Amino acid sequence: MDESAPTTQSGVPARITDVARLAGVSTATVSRVLAKPDQVAPRTRARVQEAVARLGYVPNPAARTLRSQKTRMVLVVVPDLENVFFSRILRGIEETLAAAGHGMIIADLDPASPRMEELAAFARRQVDGVILLNGRRLGTEAEGVPTIALCETIPGVSFPQIAVDNRASARRVVAHLASLGHRRIAYLAGPEGNVLEVERAAGYREGLAAAGLAFDPALVWPGDYTLASGVAAAGRLLADGARPTAVFASSDVMAIGLVGALQEAGLDVPGDVSVAGFDDIEFAAMSRPALTTIRQPRRDLGRAAAEALLARLAGRTPPALSLLETELVVRASTGPVGPRAR
Amino acid sequence: MDESAPTTQSGVPARITDVARLAGVSTATVSRVLAKPDQVAPRTRARVQEAVARLGYVPNPAARTLRSQKTRMVLVVVPDLENVFFSRILRGIEETLAAAGHGMIIADLDPASPRMEELAAFARRQVDGVILLNGRRLGTEAEGVPTIALCETIPGVSFPQIAVDNRASARRVVAHLASLGHRRIAYLAGPEGNVLEVERAAGYREGLAAAGLAFDPALVWPGDYTLASGVAAAGRLLADGARPTAVFASSDVMAIGLVGALQEAGLDVPGDVSVAGFDDIEFAAMSRPALTTIRQPRRDLGRAAAEALLARLAGRTPPALSLLETELVVRASTGPVGPRAR
DNA sequence: CATCGCCGTGTAATCGATTACAGCGAGGTT
């Protein structure tokens, strides 16, 4: 009764040798039961499984990693953890990874940070895979590590990319505005050179063309996805002799800044000007008027990236590029060309 | 020239034996140079350090963990990654941990989730410490693991807690409103039983008393920190015969919902009703009118928690409870009792 | 000049799992 049999009660976690002793087998057999159960005789397997259950045995991750070179951890690199946009994506990633027994390590890193190199060294050792959300590859150290790019695609790389069709989505916004009768539609741009911006800007032009509207460079206003640039755009609009009747802001944050500034100047949205955004962040629905925008399936984006990575880790080859569906969410900030504007 | 000396170029990371061979010493010495340099003779130390640099040697974390039982990882448990409130806190934690060579693993977990038990097992093996943001302790499995509670304090535990003085902050909001001449100040509460709510509600009552105002239970409205409960509160206000002239909402999200609904009903904020919030989330400054609120030093909260944990890991004993300073941020949503209200 | 102590270093056990290889017994084949 008082064998040296270890118990669940004991403070120290059970090791594989404890399980082996209790089940009367070797450690190799225990390991096999856990890894490839069908290679073990049913009776033995049952004995081992019972011992595992009795002791609450969980393999030591460090030992397992050392031997197998698998960490069961994934590194997620975000450019700005404070940006609301990422939180739901992270949740999608986390839930998917957790279900597959993988942990998520987050690095919050400006793409320009020198830590990108340092992180590469970390990645090679400490994780099985990487999900990049900041549009930049890690340093050369991380060459061999399975990687996925999410949202901000990275040109010229060989690993899978997951994103939305920014161009088509932008087209859809313009089509929506045009269908409301708007003929002068301005575009509030994102930071120059950014992949997302390039695509959305292209979609804007295509949208105009599809609606039979002329492209007017004077109606493209600079912005950088920040609130301040939205506010600045309002000044531009007010100063404009031939005001646009609608503005497509390439991010919700800018759209919200713009709307607020317009309201302060005494304009009515959408009575005087319609405004549409992009992203559908939480506050898009909460602001007044509620913002018409493009909903990105953020949680699904996260899930898809995690799944693609898991597939790669399992030896499969996910598609080089997969685009998820967006949705035009029409709320109160866009409406027919108003009487005053007409 | 073509010794078997390993080079930086080679794809495989250098091991300690490679360094030892290059420096002409044993692995024990290499390890010592890295861990306790002053126990090694200067000449030897220099040789080893050069070899380390030449090979770009970084100790294998798995091997190190296996032997030393230290993972250099910290688990952070958040109740809801989607909640804007946490992102900046996470950033504060991450930057502090990273500086100390620790990684951050995030678990996104509803406090009621059964995964809390499972996570405890994970915590015991995979991390050196835990930071809890969800007001719940992990399962019994995680007993020995150094832990810190952040923001939502946990009663009756022995580990250090970091938070703000919710009660004093709430008092300050009420004092601010009272100083503007308000005498009927309503309180929009948080979820019943929540630690934060209990404290803020107490602060509200104390604030009334300090201003010589009577406490009226009818002016305490139920809420749960969500937008919807803010909107619902607006209905209550409008239906009230003796309307309050100011409302203290115990979260910014509720305050924003309330303001929006009031505006839709044709009321002016702060002309007809002043509204103050709590937290100072990003959108508090962006909403119209910009919200008067209590700023929680979120980044500092994260930093402080990480530092306290690092201290514990280093064998020191951080204070059982430390409260960080908040700040009353007066913006446009509160003002003197308006002519209409008077 | 023998002895002691200390400093610096090396040897080897150890952390806990995975897995190649070998061994062994039962059943099938000729």
Next chain:
DNA sequence: AACCTCGCTGTAATCGATTACACGGCGATG
């Protein structure tokens, strides 16, 4: 009856670092 195969299990090497212990050499001490 001798031999082969196949299925199951055990032995032991291995992953890469840390560290207790031992040992050699040297200056200080009596």
